[in-house]
Amino acid sequence: MNTTAQAVSQPRSLTRIFALEAKYELLKLLRMPAYAIPTVLFPLLFYVLFGLVFGSGRMAGPVNMPTYLLATYGTFGVIGASLFGFGVGVAIERGQGWMLLKRATPMPPLAYFTAKIFMALTFSLIVVLGLFGLGALFGDVAMPTVTWVSLAAVLIAGALPFCAFGLALGYFCGPNSAPAIVNLLYLPLAFLSGLWIPVQALPSLLQRLAPALPPYHFSQLALAQVGASTGPAAWISVLYLALFTALSLGLALVGYRRDEGKTYG
C-alpha cells in the first residue's frame, strides 16, 4: 500500500514542533532576498574592500590587516544577522498578527523563539564561513586550526546577546519603522565600535567612547582569539555582554507582557 505522508496525520511531538518551526523560519528567510542577500553579502563585500583590497600588506597591531578584520567583520556580520532576523522579524510578525495567531494555538512560545535563534545562528555561520574562505584564500590569513575553530565559536556565540537585543527592539518598534531603526542603530554602532576600521585607527575621542558599546566588547573577544585584542580582560567583556543580554531580555519581557494584554483591530 502506498500511503503518502500527507494522508496520515502525525501526533503531536515537542521535538517535531521545534524542528518544523526552525525549518520554516530558515526557509522563510532564505526565500526572502531582501533579508538573505544583504545579511550575507554586505559583510563579505565590506571585508573584500577594506580587508583584502585596502588592507593587503598592512599590519594591525601584531597581526596583518586581513586577519584583524576577519574578526571584526565576523562580528559585524553576526550582529547584522541577529538584529535583522530577530528584531525586524519579530516587529513585522507582531504587526501582521502572525504572532497573535500563533499565540492562540497550543504552540509552546519557546518554539517560536528558539527557531529564531536557530535561524540567526545559521545565518551567522554562513557569514563566518564565507569570511573565513575569503580570508584564507585571498588574505593570507594563516592560523592554527584551533584558532580558526575558537574564532568561529566566539563569533557564533556572540549572536546570542544581539538576538536578545533584537528581540527587545522587535517588541518596541513598529513593523514599518523597524528596518530603519535597526539600521540607524546597527551601522553607527558598528563603526564606533571599530568593526569597519580598527578601533585604534579611530579619533581618540571615539576610541574612549568605544568601550561603552556592546559590539566593541563582542569584537574584542573575537580579536582575543587571533591575539589582537586591545580591550579589557576577557571576563570584563563577557560580564558586560551578559548584563547587556539580561537587560535586553528584561525589556523584551516587558514588551511581551504588554502584548498579552493588548488586542489588534
Add this chain to the structure above:
Amino acid sequence: MAENQREVIAELKDVWKSYGDLMALCGLDLEIRAGEVLSILGPNGAGKTTTVNLLLGLAKPLQGSVRVFGCAADHPKSRARVGAMLQISAVPQTLRVAELVELFSSYYPNPLAAKETLRIAGLQELEKRPFGELSGGQRQRVLFALSICGDPELLYLDEPTTGLDVEARRGLWQQIRTFVERGRSVVLTTHYLEEADALADRIVLLNEGRSIAEGSPTMIKARVTGRRIRCRTRLHTSEIDGIPGVKSVSSEDGLVEILTSRAEPVVRELLMRDSDLSDLEVIGAALDDAFLALTTKQEAA
C-alpha cells in the same frame, strides 16, 4: 436534542473589559454549547473581537470569568481543543500553503490529515503556492485551513468574510458548512445578518458590549426585519405596546418609534385610539438597516 439541554463547553460570566477609557464589554454573559453554530452579530465596535480574544485567552477580562472546556482560556489544554481564524493581515509571504498547514498541524494532539484540511478549505490546487502570491479570498481560505487543521472541537471565526467579494464570501460559507458537518461547535462573529442567518443555529446580538437579543435566526430576523412606525401621539408607550403586532416601542422627546412586522393594522389602531396623532411616518427597513435601528434604539433606551 433541545438547544438548552446541550452541554455548555465555554462560557463568559459577567465579563467586563475595557481598553483605556473605552468600555468594550459591559457585563456580558455568553454560553457556547456543544455542536452548535453560534453567531455573535453586531456592528463595528460592538465587542465581537474582544469576546473572541477573551475566549482564546489572548486578553484578560477586567472582571468576570471566562472558562473554556473547564479550564482557563489560556490553558494549553483548552487551546489544544480550539481553533481560531482571526482578523490578521498576513502570514509569512514566502511559505507555501502546504508548509503552513504542516506547521500548524504539528501544534495539535490530533490534527486532521493535511489532505483533509486542504480539501475542506478548498485549497487542493493551491498547496504549492506561497502565501504572498494568493488572492484575498484564497488567503482567507488559508487562514481558515490553519484554524481547522487541529480538528478543533470549538472553532472561532472572527469576521471571516470581511473584505471579500460576494463570490468569495459564498465560497467560504460553503467551506465553513463542510467543517460544521463534522458536528463541531463554531463561534462566528459577523456584522452581516445574512451571514449569521446562513450559517448559525443561534444568534446573539451584541451592541456596545452588551447582549441585546438572543435566539434562533428566525427569531432574530423577525425582530430586526419588518417596519418602523414613527409618530407623535399622546398615547402612553405601555398602551401602544399592548396593540397586537407591536414588537417594541420606544419614545424620545415625544417622538414614538414602533417596530412591527406589518404596519397597516398597527397604524389603523393608533389612529382609532388617538385621532390627533401627527408626524406619522412608516419606514420599511432593509435587513441591515433594521438591524442597525434595533441596536441604535437600544442605545437610546
